[in-house]
Amino acid sequence: MRLSEFIVQQVDRIVDDWEKFAKTIKPAADSMNRIELRDHAKTILLAAARDMTTSQTAGEQAAKAKGEGPEKSPTLDQAAASHGELRHNVGFDLVQMTSEFRHLRASVIRLWVASLESPDLTYFQDMIRFNEAIDEALAESTAAYAEQVTRSRDIFLAILGHDLRAPLQAVSMSTELLVRKLDLDESAQAYVARIKGGTRHMGAMVRDLLEFVRSRLGASLPVERKPMDMASACREAIAEACAGQPHCDPSLVVTGDTHGEWDRGRIDQLLQNLIGNALQHGSNNHKVSLTLTADEHDVTLLMHNFGEPIAEDAIATIFDPMVRSASEVVGQPSTSLGLGLFIVREVVNAHQGSIKVSSNSTDGTTFTVVLPKVAK
Incomplete structure (x- = not known):
């Protein structure tokens, strides 16, 4: 048979x-x-x-x-x-x-x-x-x-990220109330500043995690374009990134009319991740710089820092989620999940822009982001 x-x-x-x-x-x-x-x-x-x-x-x-x-x-x-x-x-x-x-x-x-x-x-x-x-x-x-x-x-990561927001918000609000209601001495104020800084870092990690899971579950990154000034967003992003870090002093150079239509919340995510990445990996002996140049149709952001260059074979995967460089793992502890540059790329793509990176020991590391002023 x-x-x-x-x-x-x-x-x-x-x-x-x-x-x-x-x-x-x-x-x-x-x-x-x-x-x-x-x-x-x-x-x-x-x-x-x-x-x-x-x-x-x-x-x-x-x-x-x-x-x-x-x-x-x-x-x-x-x-x-x-x-x-x-x-x-x-x-x-x-x-x-x-x-x-x-x-x-x-x-x-x-x-x-x-x-x-x-x-x-x-x-x-x-x-x-x-x-x-x-x-x-x-x-x-x-x-x-x-x-x-x-x-x-x-789905588990999405639930985790969502549920973490409430206790983080409680810690942040409690810290603000302590500052307002109590006459804290210098030592206590330093502790409060550390709590606020840690909460801010955790909040950024949770946002990155939620955006990563959103993309994994098949949802595209939504953007709502409204008129805004990119230069103003850059100044505020630098101030927020340096809050609680007295030695943080990135420079900002602006050229041209930087007004356009973008999603302000998403642009803040992009800037915080780019600036945070530059501060984390930049050399203490050289300043981090952000250059913003605008023409009739686009704005170009150049995020530059000196420090250990990105390996040539790592550049191809630097925007992939959950990927870190070897130097980041071996060296100083990270305040991210390895999602920051992935989020940057997603925000750029959602705004129909482009992003690239160059890195060597002589010129340092530069991320170049080009964003159209209006939707194509």
């Missing part, structure tokens, strides 16, 4: 064996009923059997072995993906989920071989086709499982 025929004829027996194995996967299986344990097994098997009966050239077989073959079994893919999602939801880990497919493959081959009386060469071809179908199902299940893991993590 051909393998595809055997699977159709013995599908309930095979699924019973699947169920028995699934029961051994602890602790997730302890809370699962029979229907959940047998989840999509029959659909996967019957779809695999149908796939085995379709014609396939040698070239298509070679391509499929590399994961490049044409999709000929959408039912198999859909069932396998749904299985991966549900196994994640009930608490299987990835190793446990993939072990089901390993057991299924072995079980079907063992039962089929035991049923054969006179093996034929075509039977080996059947085994190849069955293995291909199971590999396809496993790939789809694994991809769907991994996607669920990623989405669950992103």
Whole structure:
């Protein structure tokens, strides 16, 4: 009997064996009923059997072995993906989920071989086709499982970031009330300044985290353009970045008419992250400088600092989320999650602008941001 025929004829027996194995996967299986344990097994098997009966050239077989073959079994893919999602939801880990497919493959081959009386060469071809179908199902299940893991993590981070805002706001407001109501001595004022600075840093980290999760969940960065002065925003951003840091003194040079239409909140995010990055990585012996130049259509921001240059191979990933340079990890502790420059890029893209970076030991590091004054 051909393998595809055997699977159709013995599908309930095979699924019973699947169920028995699934029961051994602890602790997730302890809370699962029979229907959940047998989840999509029959659909996967019957779809695999149908796939085995379709014609396939040698070239298509070679391509499929590399994961490049044409999709000929959408039912198999859909069932396998749904299985991966549900196994994640009930608490299987990835190793446990993939072990089901390993057991299924072995079980079907063992039962089929035991049923054969006179093996034929075509039977080996059947085994190849069955293995291909199971590999396809496993790939789809694994991809769907991994996607669920990623989405669950992103939702957790979104909830965490959202819930952190309330206690941070409480700390910030309490600090302001202390300053207003109590006559604090110089030592106490220094402690309050540290609390305010720490709260400000944590607030920036939470904002960055929320923007990162928003992009991961598929939501584009919204902007609401309104008339504003970029030079004024730069002055305020520098003042805020240097609050509580007496030795902080970035310079600002402005040329041209810097009025345009941008989202002020997003521009503040961009400036705080650029300035904060320059202050953190800049050399203490050289000042950080921000140059703002405007023409009829665009404004160009040049954020410059001296210090350890960015490695050439790191420039390609510097705007990627959760990426830090080696020097940042080994050296001084960071006040960010590695999301600052990612947020900068997202803000620039949302305003239809461009950003690039150059860095070497002679000229220092310069981030160049070009923003159109009005939407294109």
